[in-house]
Amino acid sequence: MSAGAGTLRLDKFLWAARFFKTRSLAAEAIEAGRVSVNGERAKASKTVKPGDALSIRRPPWEHHVTVRALADKRGSASVAQALYEETAESRAKREALAAELKSMPPPVFKGRPTKKDRRTLERFNRRQDED
Secondary structure: OOOOOOOEEHHHHHHHOOOOOOHHHHHHHHHOOOEEEOOEEOOOOOEEOOOOEEEEEEOOEEEEEEEOOOOOOOOOHHHHHOOEEEOHHHHHHHHHHHHHHHHOOOOOOOOOOOHHHHHHHHHHHHHHHHO
């Protein structure tokens, strides 16, 4: 953790906090408008500091977190979780959505799938991988 720096690039923070696997994926999400800092749309080079509120949308999930610490290197999951604090409301919404998605029956296909069926199955599998 970098205690003395005080600020860190947004894309680097999202990568170090394990919201995205790579900095380039984090930068793409920021450019697409899926990340906001203190309620405002941000750029990848925006600096964040402890106390900033981040809203991260990774459909179908949405995280509302507060930055607690900064790290310029990617560490283990336990280290990453110490970098931010998720709001109770955000956690409750995500858990409710996860329960709803798990209660949905998997799509049933008979015979050779059509192009639409394949896309539906791929979308379903992606959701399961994110859980």
